[in-house]
Amino acid sequence: MIKLQNIEKVYRTDTIETLALNGINLHVAKGEFLSIMGPSGCGKSTLLNIMGLLDEPSKGELHIDGHTVTRLSDKELAGFRNKRLGFIFQSYHLINDLNVLDNVELPLLYRKVNAKERRRLAAAALEKVGLSNRLQHFPSQLSGGQKQRVAIARAIVGEPEIILADEPTGNLDSAMGNEVMDILIQLNQHDKTTIVMVTHDEQMARKTHRLVRLFDGSQVQ
Amino acid sequence: MLKNYFKIAIAVLKRRKFFTFISLFGISFTLATLLVLTAFLDRIVNHEYPDAKRKQSLYISGIEERGERARSNSGLSISYIKRYVLPMKLPGAIAFSSRSNGTNTYFHGKKIGIDYKFVNSVFWDILEFDFLEGKPFTVQQEKNLEKVAVISQDLRDNYFGKDVPAVGQYLEANNEKYRVTGVVRNVPASTYMLSSDMYIPYTLTKDDMNTPSYFGEYAAILLAKKTSDIPAIKKEYEDIVRRVPHTQKRFLKTTSLADSYLDAYIRGGSQESKQKVWVYTALGIFISLIVFLPIVNLVNINVTRIMERSSEIGVRKAFGATRKALVYQFIVENIILTLIGGLVGLVLAQLVMIILNNADLIKNLHLSLNFTVLFIGLLTCLVFGFLSGVYPAWRMSRFPIVKALKA
Known part of the structure; x- marks a missing residue:
């Protein structure tokens, strides 16, 4: 499903060059739930961002579902992200000025889906994460766990084949973290969604199919 | 979305x-x-009140004489208008009016400031003033030097009282008594070339009407028979100005332009081509x-x-x-x-x-x-x-x- 070939990422300033990822070769199979672990600054999030087409590698090739995606235009990348990828972030990144339903609708805004259908799909996604009773609430009125469930609903509303989650339980207590993890496992098992998750939590990582460890930008396991 | x-x-x-x-x-x-x-x-x-025929008219707001070290400009004198403007062949009618002069008058102990203009009788033919009462003075009255005046609604209300009929009554200004022949709707002060409280026949002016000087306080309006005549009238006036002799040896060039309303308004009397x-x-x-x-x-x-x-x-x-x-x-x-x-x-x-x-x-x-x-x-x-x-x-x-x- 996702194939990374010799991926390198170098951050350059006027005086310093930092090698964030060094020759990463990785294959994520369709329907796999993969977790990435490693100490802070080892390149986990950078790797996830490259897989999610949020950042460009300095070198190497990335293939998603057989498509080489490293040389796509802005418009093609946007279309690819919109239809095939869903994102969950540690700090939720909900839009505070929009209510829950409007937040979840967001990916559908960039598809040709009419307003009524957008509402229906968003409500269905929220039902899946158990938030049917919070449609008109604003993010500031929700707990951390609820916010992350809204973020999950937003990630799945467009039925992407791949979900990329950057420390989705990082800001939650263990009970809420487990709830969120259960939803992700459910998505993986029932909907066969491929999930790549960055985490610091060994216990959460053990619940996934495979664990990849990074150290100083290189894959060590 | x-x-x-x-x-x-x-x-x-x-x-x-x-x-x-x-x-x-x-x-x-x-x-x-x-x-x-x-x-x-x-x-x-x-x-376009009162000059509804603005698009059919040209405005001569002044004249300039220029030499190597000397330069003078002003409005037109009546003698210049008589010698060089009134004889023009192409315009259908030619009106002229002085700039506004100010004076004070007293009525029943009340001090009233009055702006007045000297105008010719054609002024009333070219411009479409709304007469609230009475009518303009005639060419005959102009020739007979009759002390008559057309006044504005504001002046009537101030001088005689609000909406009090003024036609036939006398109004004193500049130590002269003028009989009111008509009252017109007010013209905004922004239309400075035409606005005034009182319009008096130009023949009553104390200015020397035969002065050799081109400089005075008048502006002229040339009404074309039809709008398409405007370029030809402009050309006719340009040709006349080219032939106008200089009043003094120190002057080498005379400039006076027949402009559209807006250009004349903006020029404000200056004949400097860059002014506009x-x-x-x-x-x-x-x-x-x-x-x-x-x-x-x-x-x-x-x-x-x-x-x-x-x-x-x-x-x-x-x-x-x-x-x-x-x-x-x-x-x-x-x-x-x-x-x-x-x-x-x-x-x-x-x-x-x-x-x-x-x-x-x-x-x-x-x-x-x-x-x-x-x-x-x-x-x-x-x-x-x-x-x-x-x-x-x-x-x-x-x-x-x-x-x-x-x-």
Whole structure:
């Protein structure tokens, strides 16, 4: 499903060059739930961002579902992200000025889906994460766990084949973290969604199919 | 999608009240200034009372003689008009009038300031004054040096009393008594070439009508038989001026132009050919500054406002927004903001006009919001919204997603 070939990422300033990822070769199979672990600054999030087409590698090739995606235009990348990828972030990144339903609708805004259908799909996604009773609430009125469930609903509303989650339980207590993890496992098992998750939590990582460890930008396991 | 953008635009406006106030103040203040200014210009350019045949007329507002070291310019003398203007063949009619002179008069112990003009009887044929009572003085009365006058509604109300019939009554000004033959509706002071409180036959002037000097205080209006004759009349006058002898040896060139109303208005008597260009340029720069400075200010505010929302930009891009979609969103938001500012500006402009009209700063000039002004206002709003939104929107749409999410 996702194939990374010799991926390198170098951050350059006027005086310093930092090698964030060094020759990463990785294959994520369709329907796999993969977790990435490693100490802070080892390149986990950078790797996830490259897989999610949020950042460009300095070198190497990335293939998603057989498509080489490293040389796509802005418009093609946007279309690819919109239809095939869903994102969950540690700090939720909900839009505070929009209510829950409007937040979840967001990916559908960039598809040709009419307003009524957008509402229906968003409500269905929220039902899946158990938030049917919070449609008109604003993010500031929700707990951390609820916010992350809204973020999950937003990630799945467009039925992407791949979900990329950057420390989705990082800001939650263990009970809420487990709830969120259960939803992700459910998505993986029932909907066969491929999930790549960055985490610091060994216990959460053990619940996934495979664990990849990074150290100083290189894959060590 | 528009509904979504509208919702977020309103939410953002509510969230940062200070920024919103600054933005709205900038837009509404600028728009109000522009609207009042355009109302004023509209009044000057399009309000054709009493010269309804403006497009069929040419205006000679002055004359200039120039030598190597000397230069004089002024209005026309009556002798110049008689020798060089009245003999013209192509105009259908030629009127002339002096500039306004001021005097004071007393009536029942009340001091009344009066502006008066000397005019010829053709003045009444070319210009379409609304006579509230009576009629203009005739060519015969002009020839007979009869002390008659046409007065404005304001002067009648001040001198004789509000709506008191004045025709046939006598009015004293400059130690002379004039019999009123007619009362006309007021002409705004902005139409300075034609506005006055009292119009007197030019034959009553104490000026020397046979002076060899070209310089005086008169302006002439040439009425063409048809609009298409205008270029030929201009040419005829140019040819005449070319042949006019210099009044003194030190003068080498004489200039006097037959202009359209607007050009003559802007020239204000000066025959300097660059004068018109200067006035138009100054007006253009003034209006551009009025529009440009708030746009720069808005762009600045918008950049800050949009950069604050970089996380939202990152999220939208992550979920599939193209650069084009983001630019569109922020332009729509800005247009909503400027339209709100525009509405406030309209109300402000209306208030300012009411205050200006009541204060009567420019005598009899009644500014109002008309359709032209409204159209200009709305168009300006849209241009504002678009221009002040494009640059920030374009800038943030190129922001890398990862950086936007981290910001």
